[in-house]
Amino acid sequence: MNRPATLKNLDLELARFHGRLKAAAAFVALLATALLARGYYLQITQHDYYSGRAESNRISLVPIAPNRGLILDRNGRILAENYSAYTLEITPGHTPNLETTLAEVGKLVEITPGQLRRFRRLLADSHEFETVPLKSKLSDEEVAILAANRYRLPGIEVKARLFRNYQAGLGMAHVVGFIGRINDHDLKQLRAAGRERDYQGSAHIGKTGLEQSYEALLHGRTGFDQMETGASGRAVRMLSRIPPVPGKDLRLYLDRELQAVAEHAFGDYLGGLVALDPNTGGVLALVSKPGFDPNLFVDGIDPVTWKELNESPERPMVNRVLRGIYPPGSTIKPFMAMAGLELGLRKPSDTIFDPGYFTLPRSSHQYRDWKKGGHGTVDLRHSIAQSCDVYYYRLANDMGIDRMHDYLSQFGFGATTGIDLDGESPGLLPSRDWKQRRFKQVWYPGETVIAGIGQGFHLTTPLQLAVATAMLANGGKHIEPRLVQAVRDPLTRVWQRQPVAVKGQLKFDPDNLAAVREGMMAVMRPGGTASAAAAGASYTIAGKTGTAQVVAIKQGARYDAGGLSHKNRDHALFIAYAPAENPTIAIAVMVENGGHGGSTAAPIARAVLDYYLTGKRPGNMNVGADGAAPD
Secondary structure (H helix, E strand, O other), X not given: OOOOOOOOOHHHHHHXXXXXXXXXXHHXXXXXXXXXXXXXXXXXXXXXXXXXXXXXXXXXXXXXXXXXXXXXXXXXXXXXXXXXXEEEEEOHHHOOOHHHHHHHHHHHOOOOHHHHHHHHHHHHOOOOOOOEEEEOOOOHHHHHHHHHOHHHOOOEEEEEEEEEEEOOHHHHHHHHOOEEEOOHHHHXXXXXXXXXXXXXXXXXXXXXXXXXXXXXXXXXXXEEEEEEEOOOXXXXXXXXXXXXXXXXXXXXXXXXXXXXXXXXXXXXXXXXXXXXXXXXXXXXXXXXXXXXXXXXXXOOOOHHHHXXXXXXXXXXXXXXXXXXXXXXXXXHHHHHHHHHHHOOOOOOOOEEEEXXXXXXXOOOOOXXXXXOOOOEEEEHHHHHHOOOHHHXXXXXXXXXXXXXXXXXXXXXXXXXXXXXXXXXXXXXXXXXXXXXXXXXXXXXXXXXXXXXXXOOOOEEOHHHHXXXXXXXXXXXXXXXXXXXXXXXXXXXXXXXXXXXXXXXXXXXOHHXXXXXXXXXXXXXXXXXXXXXXXXXXXXXXXXXXXXXXXXXXXXXXXXXXXXXXXXXXXXXXXXXXXOOOOOOEEEEEEEXXXXXXXXXXXXXXXXXXXXXXXXXXXXXXXXXXXXXXXX
């Protein structure tokens, strides 16, 4: 049976269609309104913001690294300078396959194993999108080859860079120091100091020596080029420039030729020497042997060379003048003599009898004099001239360790000198309280006795000895040693002399000071412990020899250098100033395992004094060879 056909309600369907049409039209209108509103917001309300963003995409600031300041000696001879050269650099983040790129580059230019080792070490310390140098100082031919093949080697760049050159070589390494690539530690310090912007475009920073301690002056201020760039990011034209400000130049008190004479005088010995102007504190020479080549560090030292330097038993990286600490030995005796006189414990005319040994009350232990049988009757002047141990054993016992500590500390022992180099050691000036804090032990009288001749716990640096010697030379003025004499502004080209830093003044009794000075002059005369070193001098020297034990000698035994290995032999020390009547130079010399100060250290000092005061060079010195005596 057929059902009747259902009739459609056309009016209802038409109404529904109109409803859907209106809803769609409303939705389209809403979208159009939103689109118009967004367009208004972006183009009208946010016009300035996005216009600036577009402009910044079109214009970029390119940092320009400033020229680093020069370092000159007192006569204007260059110790550290800049030069420009091309370097091959790779950006790892722009290189699809680094090993393939390295292999391809190696086919075009020679890449040594050392350069590859250095590259990999720098790569490990760098970020993905930082350029890492592979080869520096490219020849013109190498630059042309790399430029021609750059299209097929993504990530490689040839850049013109400023490099540092240290002309004075090994001997100046501990003075001038060196620069190295900026690492994460350096960046943290720059951010903390608010100076990170000044290092945009710079890859290096001072790491040691004057390069480090005067970094803020030497670096200068970064400049910027405002460049218009195309869609590809390449520069189209320069719009403006803020020029960089070069770093300031440093002129030192140090004499490069005097430094060379001092290095030559050491020969094969290791040790340290520092010469000061006692009136200004200026460092005239500072030698730490052995040295090293600072140029190795400028663009990153390769791991093999670094390991050789760092693990060498001769410790070339240690500045022995600032960080080497040694017993002062008998060089402490002039200062002990001043302490005895100024504290009223001795008079210049007082005498003692030296039988060759000293014993404490109620003790059988003998503290022997270096001279078997002793020196007989000795006054203060002869105690210095002949380096009589027994005189100072007695004086130390009468003085006590605490008064000894308090008086000697006024000469700067046991504290840093304040020199304008980082990393100085304070040494050690012992006292009763110090031993209790350090070892939780009482102080024994025998320790006071040996402290009187510069042995035991007392440790000092050659620089401390030189500063103390300068105080005897200038009448008690305690001046901080300084390497930098003047600073030159790169814009005005005017040198500004640095002020002399006086830390204090010891009020010596003139008669007491004269007695000690006479004793030191007698050291250099016939019968004195360094008379041979002063023979034939046209000027008067006041000095004092010293010998510092490296290993203890058993009671009753005699020191026998021939029976000891070289590293266990005594250190040789010598302090002096000259001319004795009107001193212009004070000097301290320490020769590691050199034996006796009079035979080893004093002749080195004599060579330095001769050149400084008379212009005389050692007869066997090859002038101008290997920088020994630069022009």
